[in-house]
Amino acid sequence: MIHMIKKHKNLLNYSFDCIKRYRMRTAVILITFLVATTMISAVLFTKDGLEREAELSVEAAPDLTLQYLKGGRIELIPYSYADVVSDIPGVEKVLKRTWGYAGVGQYTFVVVGLDPEGLGYSRGVITSLEEGRFLTPEDEGTGNIVIGKLLAYMLNVRVGDDIILLSESVEVNKFHVVGVFSDASSIYTADMIVMSLSDADSFFSMPEGYCTDLCVYVSPAEDPVSVASKMNSIPNLRVLDQDLLLRGYKAAYGARGGIFTTLWTILLVAIVLIAFSQAIVVGHESQFEVGLLKTFGFSTLDIIEVRLVESLVLGFFATSLGMLLGFSYAAFFNAPGLVDILLGWAYLPREFRLPVYASLQSIFSIYAVTVIPLLITTVVPAWLNAITDPELAMRRAAA
Amino acid sequence: MMRRMIVLPLLAIIFTAALISVALYSEVHWWGREHDRAIREVLGFPSIAVGTNYEGTRNPLLEIFVRSLYDVPGGYDYIVSSSFIDTPVRLREYREHIPGFNFTAVKG
Numbered sequence: 001m002i003h004m005i006k007k008h009k010n011l012l013n014y015s016f017d018c019i020k021r022y023r024m025r026t027a028v029i030l031i032t033f034l035v036a037t038t039m040i041s042a043v044l045f046t047k048d049g050l051e052r053e054a055e056l057s058v059e060a061a062p063d064l065t066l067q068y069l070k071g072g073r074i075e076l077i078p079y080s081y082a083d084v085v086s087d088i089p090g091v092e093k094v095l096k097r098t099w100g101y102a103g104v105g106q107y108t109f110v111v112v113g114l115d116p117e118g119l120g121y122s123r124g125v126i127t128s129l130e131e132g133r134f135l136t137p138e139d140e141g142t143g144n145i146v147i148g149k150l151l152a153y154m155l156n157v158r159v160g161d162d163i164i165l166l167s168e169s170v171e172v173n174k175f176h177v178v179g180v181f182s183d184a185s186s187i188y189t190a191d192m193i194v195m196s197l198s199d200a201d202s203f204f205s206m207p208e209g210y211c212t213d214l215c216v217y218v219s220p221a222e223d224p225v226s227v228a229s230k231m232n233s234i235p236n237l238r239v240l241d242q243d244l245l246l247r248g249y250k251a252a253y254g255a256r257g258g259i260f261t262t263l264w265t266i267l268l269v270a271i272v273l274i275a276f277s278q279a280i281v282v283g284h285e286s287q288f289e290v291g292l293l294k295t296f297g298f299s300t301l302d303i304i305e306v307r308l309v310e311s312l313v314l315g316f317f318a319t320s321l322g323m324l325l326g327f328s329y330a331a332f333f334n335a336p337g338l339v340d341i342l343l344g345w346a347y348l349p350r351e352f353r354l355p356v357y358a359s360l361q362s363i364f365s366i367y368a369v370t371v372i373p374l375l376i377t378t379v380v381p382a383w384l385n386a387i388t389d390p391e392l393a394m395r396r397a398a399a
Numbered sequence: 400m401m402r403r404m405i406v407l408p409l410l411a412i413i414f415t416a417a418l419i420s421v422a423l424y425s426e427v428h429w430w431g432r433e434h435d436r437a438i439r440e441v442l443g444f445p446s447i448a449v450g451t452n453y454e455g456t457r458n459p460l461l462e463i464f465v466r467s468l469y470d471v472p473g474g475y476d477y478i479v480s481s482s483f484i485d486t487p488v489r490l491r492e493y494r495e496h497i498p499g500f501n502f503t504a505v506k507g
Contacts, residue, residue, distance in 0.1 A: 016404040052429055053447045060439035097443065112442055119441065128438040185435035187447050194442065215443045245445040313408045320414035327421055358425040363418065 015309035037322025042330040044362045049355030058246045062215035063224040067238040076210040090222035096211040098200040111193045113200020116140045132159035132179030140196040146179035150190040169205045276377040290385045291393035300386040307382035315371035331356040
């Protein structure tokens with residue numbers, strides 16, 4: 001037993017010495033793996049973060065969102081639909097929502113008008129404000145608003161200030177800021193201007209008795225999908241459930257991440273080729289060495305063990321360091337350069353940080369596509385060398 | 400001499416352990432993330448504020464996909480399509496997994 005441990009310890013030391021001796025191969029593998037894993041991990045972790053954020057939003061969204069379709073296009077939904085849907089068994093609450101977009105400077109902001117009935121409907125306490133307070137039912141029609149950090153930063157406004165927004169119908173609308181959302185919630189609220197339903201109706205010049213969509217909350221004991229199926233016969237109604245939204249957003253972020261993943265796959269193939277060519281070169285250089293080792297009594301398995309340990313050390317060192325750098329690059333510096341590819345035409349407000357999620361699944365995936373190919377590309381040439389007759393190997397190397 | 404030889408293997412172990420720690424922290428952080436859930440429940444939007452500077456960003460589901468085909472026969476919105484590696488029509492997810500995404504005309 002002691003003899004075995006001693007043997008493996010010596011093989012280990014010999015492997016570490018080889019890493020130092022074959023400097024060129026070590027440097028090539030370290031640099032290429034480091035660059036590749038840094039880039040791919042930054043993208044994968046950001047993609048996972050965006051997906052998770054979307055997931056959290058969908059989980060917190062109403063059980064069903066109802067839209068009115070006319071000629072396949074979304075139009076305003078009449079208030080009367082809220083009464084019809086309320087009567088369906090299993091429906092707990094139906095809230096009206098008016099929302100749309102408003103251009104301020106070069107950015108587009110989301111103006112949301114909330115039903116006063118829904119302001120106390122949350123299951124938790126709203127703690128996402130940096131200063132001021134959230135809206136209450138008493139704010140209905142008062143012009144009081146809560147804004148995201150992006151708008152607060154752009155217009156340099158604070159709680160207590162008044163702001164004037166120009167609507168689509170070229171009317172001047174004055175609002176009073178009663179709250180500013182916090183940095184921590186910026187991924188969700190950066191572009192928001194939240195006001196009461198009647199203020200939003202007035203801002204968008206909505207026709208009487210119409211809103212943008214309806215939010216339906218189903219009783220906890222009921223299945224939202226079966227409640228949704230009872231709405232099939234209501235004309236012009238489009239019902240979106242949480243599962244549908246979740247799959248939609250996952251597909252969208254997944255496809256965006258796909259661009260970079262494809263580019264990286266090409267890069268990975270190049271890396272494997274580099275690693276393989278280095279292994280061949282080293283394999284050729286070490287032919288004499290392998291012949292000598294075998295003459296001294298090393299078995300084929302011993303030689304493979306030496307190369308295996310070398311590859312594991314190099315692979316884990318470069319890949320782990322690369323992923324740590326990728327994580328820091330995305331989490332602390334917002335991944336400049338890469339984020340533009342990931343978000344396409346989307347922009348990232350200065351006010352929030354990229355959501356970065358270093359999931360165990362992504363980390364093991366990266367290990368699987370870097371360390372395993374490296375092991376194969378180094379162990380196979382080593383095995384080919386090791387099974388050659390030692391005398392022949394030394395003669396070939398000397399020739 | 401021996402000490403210098405084990406620097407790289409030692410660092411490999413340290414970096415791997417550090418990475419696993421970061422991953423575990425990240426997993427715990429994301430699964431326990433509740434601080435802005437209440438505001439998401441009140442506003443009810445399923446999307447996040449990664450703005451695209453064009454309308455449709457926050458609309459539940461529809462625009463995020465349909466804008467990629469645009470509302471003109473034969474039209475194609477390059478804003479969204481530029482974000483995809485492939486045309487959405489050819490992506491299986493859009494045809495089979497998202498019932499809300501309805502194609503009225505599919506070749507073949």
